[in-house]
Amino acid sequence: MINAVGRDIPDAVLAETGKTVFRGSRHFDGYSYEKTAVKARARIGGEGSKLEKDLQEVLRKCNAHDGMTISFHHHFREGDLVAMQVMQAIHDMGFKNITICASSLSKAQDALVPMLEDGTVTHIESSGVRGKIGEAISEGKLQGIAILRSHGGRVRAIETGETKIDIAFIGAPSCDEYGNCRAVGGNSNCGVLSYSAIDAEYAEYVVVLTDCLVPFPNFPADISMTDVDYVLKVDAIGDPEKIATGAARPVTDRRKLMMAESCAKFIAATPYFKEGFTFQTGIGGAASATALCLSEKMREKNIHMGFGAGGMSKPMCDLLDEGLVSCLLDTQDFDLPSIENLISHPKHFSISTKEYADPFCKGAVVNKLDFV
Template sequence: MATNNIGREIPDVYAEQFGTYGSEFENVKPYSAAAKTVCPRKPGESKLLDSIHDAIVKTGIKDGMTISFHHHFREGDYVMNMVLDEIARMGIKDISIAPSSIANVHEPLIDHIKNGVVTHITSSGLRDKLGAAISAGIMDEPVIIRSHGGRARAIERGDIHIDVAFLGAPCCDEYGNANGFEGPSACGSLGYALMDAKYADQVVLVTDNLVPYINTKISIPQSEVDYVVKVDAIGDPKGIAKGATRFTKNPKELIIAEYAAKVMMASPYFKPGFSFQTGTGGASLAVTRFLREGMIKKDVKASFALGGITNSMVELLDEGLVGAITDVQDFDTPSGASLARNATHLEIDASMYASPLSKGAMVNRLDMVILSALEIDTDFNVNVITGSDGVIRGASGGHCDAAAGSKMAIICAPLIRGRIPTVVDKVTTVVTPGSSIDVLVTEVGIAVNPARTDLIEAFKSLNVPQFTIEELRDRAYAIVGEPKPIEFGDKTVALIEYRDGTLIDAVRNCK
């Protein structure tokens, strides 16, 4: 067993294959980008196919290949299940899947795994029953959990080589010019899918909205597309916008948001031209609202907002409070619509968003980011992937990317959730190293990373209760008691890659 630089144990075989995590930027160095095999088109050739079945036949998918999908349809995605069901029907086995993430709606994957159709998975996250099944050990090979920037890096460097990408395209012409913000299944930005379109050997666009040539709003260009398949529906609009936009009335979330906005505005970064990312979830959305009030009052405008975009950020853009939105993914209908109508609302790919091996990701230009946590420990390490029972149920997302790139990473989390403490001695699984995290905001007050003496100084007169993180842990344990450590088995069920490709942690099976 190898131990990485933050004390997490990594099985030797994987430590050798991936390397173990050392520090945030030590592997950011020159490399040769991955190449792909291209089948060029001659004049007169059609790309239109009648069915997913035909696309599988035409692209020549066979045992052992890697196929990919995007997760912009979130809980409303039909594409991954549709393609995998057909692959299974055709008797193809041993497929590696490399979707940008996996949702609850992809539960049918469990059967495909059990039947040997899918044998390797890389994803940002795993949810619900699939997460539980994988934690129970149904796969022989561990799932590789990659952040959004880490997936972009893995594709750019060739760690993931995609044979065929099946990309849901809400608006598409017959020659493969596509965007995500028009049509009945509009999802907004196609930021994650743009990576697959650029690097996969073959690209199949799956659409339910075929428009006359030429579709003039182009996110994925025809020059990257091999085939176009028209189906009845690629996504359920209700699932696409699920759960993200509701403004919280939860008093705990509201006070966390208020404290977080105060921290942002008291920091040295809150000045004209600042930049920020707030993400989704109750507290995050509320932060944007509190921040807005402060920006108006103090006449401080932001240069850009990054994300993971919600309507609350679009409102700031419409009011002229932020100069631009750089958008890799949309969480609700209004933000997708804004991408279509606002010239300063820019669609960016996952590499430009967050890849540590791009020539400069947006996260590098980020002043402040609001992030969440399932657990945070006294070293400020953050877990967003496993629950308190050790079962995989979350997603890495852009967490470690934004935390590493930004000047100030703020974790917003309640001290306890029900009986589960959020602030703990040692997180179950590390996704983001504590060295990237600067401030923890809870409903009882904040804790600043002691390494940030400059921030501790800056917050001296800040009107928010301040504690050490050990004091916050003690407060949590005083209410709920100290949790018993989880017992894991010996089987490695998931590997947690840091954004640079080294292993920051490994997840064992749950007993």
Template sequence: MINAVGRDIPEEILEKTGKEVFQGVHHFDGYTYRKHGPLTQAVINSEGSKLVAGIHDVLVKCGIKDGMTVSFHHHFREGDYVVNMVMEEIHKMGVRDITICASSLGKAHDPIVPYIEDGTISNIYSSGVRGKIGEAISHGKLKGLAVMQSHGGRVRSLVTGERQIDIAFIGAPTCDDYGNCRGIGGNSNCGVLSYAIADSLHADKVVAITDCLVPFPNFPAHISMTRVDYVVEVDAIGDPKKIATGAAKPTTDQRKLMMADYCTEFVVNSPYFKDGFSYQTGVGGASIASTISLAKEMKERNVHMRFGVGGLTKPMCDLLINNQVDCLLDTQDFDLDAVESVKDLRHFRISAGQYADPFNKGAVVNKLDFVILAALEVDEKFNCNVVVGSDGVITGAQGGHPDTAAGAKCAIVITPLLQGRIPAICTEVTTVTTPGESVDVVITDYGIAINPKRTDLIEAMKDVDLPFKTIEELREIAQSITGEPERVKFEDRVVGVIESRDGTIMDVVRQIKPFEFSEE
């Protein structure tokens, strides 16, 4: 069945997942549903400790068995130990057909690939996957499906009960013996626990895993004891060196700096740039550079930001330090400056649900004026791909891309016209992850294209000195340089689903065909 971005979703996948095809970003506005309540076991005694001796014991207490769904959060990023330590124990116990429901998975989790291959893990829900897990999925090693969810879409799937977690594992930098978790402090400081909050609210069993047990009450708790069944103390939940990779270095790449300048010029000339505006940006070099150049313009023009949202990095936190923004709303910290900034009283933690769940009564993204994003590919309909590489292998994550693009009044995607020898602006993206309907502007090093449906922005920019082009013109320039690249060949088998933030199917990902030299 063809969906609203023109992708043909196989009937077999619609049946298997029970999902509908994507019908447009606002299709579910006003939709009413009943929130999912988890099974909960009451604790009415004064014994006062939830400590359990180890991962094995807690799995037994939680009644781990074949076919269960276990969940994880990814605030420890490339330094995470929790996924591997839990999955290793589940594997040892001989449990099979586990569904992993993670907020994201990365290279740190390469060690679980054998558990995919041997059937311990049979389905994966995640924002995305990188490294060897992505390769394993794209090569058809996962028995079931890999479903890629946006940060908001993941919360929606938990809140509606579409996805039900049997056991949630929460890596907690600090925790008390009754389960009050904080993302800050201890040895594995990750700042916030935003992605894990939905898990704690909707999973049947919730296990806190910590390497820093502190006295009760560990307040203000980022996740409350009232939702935690057990606490396990381990030697280490992460590698602090890899959790926050250090202060983001301003890029010196002239191409990125030029795109950042284009972006800032566009922003300051748009109708939303005025006192009290709101702003989010990603962690790409050009995005970070655009925050730095925007800060300069704000100062010169005496324009103040009301709130910044993230995934945060140093340049966003600098806005706070320099009093150029009233407050920051934080779902994830990408560098040590951001982790440190959490202590600032104007730096607020928000849950992934508050940030981006399209099915709550109004998420923060709905209040965004600007979001600055990146993409692997953008096509002529402004559809973006941020998950599947040009070689057909799953290698990225939806993150908050479709959430913020849908919510922001002005969603800007920055991408160089060519990614190496591959055109980033193309006729049709390999996989649609964010619908063009949500994307307002594409900025490349060869020019800027405004989505034709944004006649208001086209009008606002008519006297602005920027290299405006149509998206078709950008695509033609790219192709004139590289030629039309040979399309990657896929098998028929669907290995992954790109789930829209509202739970419908945006696109599918198929198993890649081993590369063969063309016969001519």
């Protein structure tokens, strides 16, 4: 069937996913829907602790089963240790036909490939697939379909019930015994937990893995105790030094710098480049460098940015420190300086991915952007 941009989508894919072809974003303007129901469990009295000692026991308590859907977030990027700890336990327990719904997958999860081949994992839903997992999918080693969505589209799929998460696993740099999570305050700070907020709200069970237990209450919490079922203390959840790897390294490639300079010139030549303009940059080398080049244009014309949004890196934080941008709306931190800036600067705000880009909500930050 032909979609709104002229691509022929195989009928077999539509039948397996239950989807219809894309008919254009404007088709959904004003669209109304019912959010999916969430099973809730009361927790009355008790010892005031959700601490568990064994991951396999936690899986049993969460009714782990063949064919379940589990989720992970990618705020630790290439330093993530949570996903493979969980998947190894699932593999050891013999579960099959697992769907992984991750905000992104990278080479930190390369060890998943044998689990694709033996049928432990048969479906993947993500906003990005890199490394050996991407190669394995391209080579047909995944038995089911891989669905890639935008970050906002992932929120929509969970909220509408298109994707139903049985168990969400959240790596938290600090957590108290009752489940209040923060993305800072521990050994493996990642800055924000924006991608996992929707998982915590809609998953049937929510399990927090942390390598830093702190006294109750761990406030202000990025993920609240009201959404958490179990807390598991592990040796390590991630290596924060590996957040600033790959595309997050400082840009020295002359070709990428030339691209960034051209982008900044183009932005400065448009009528949208005026006092209070809004801007988002990603973590690609040229994209990060564009923020640096753009700052020169802003100083030349004495123009200030209204807000900067999306994933943050040092160049964007430098704009905030200099007063060239009024505030930052942060969904992910790509390097250690951006994490430190989030902790120290009162105008560096953490926002959820729903607030950032959910297309089925009453207003998202992406709708307010002039440049991306």
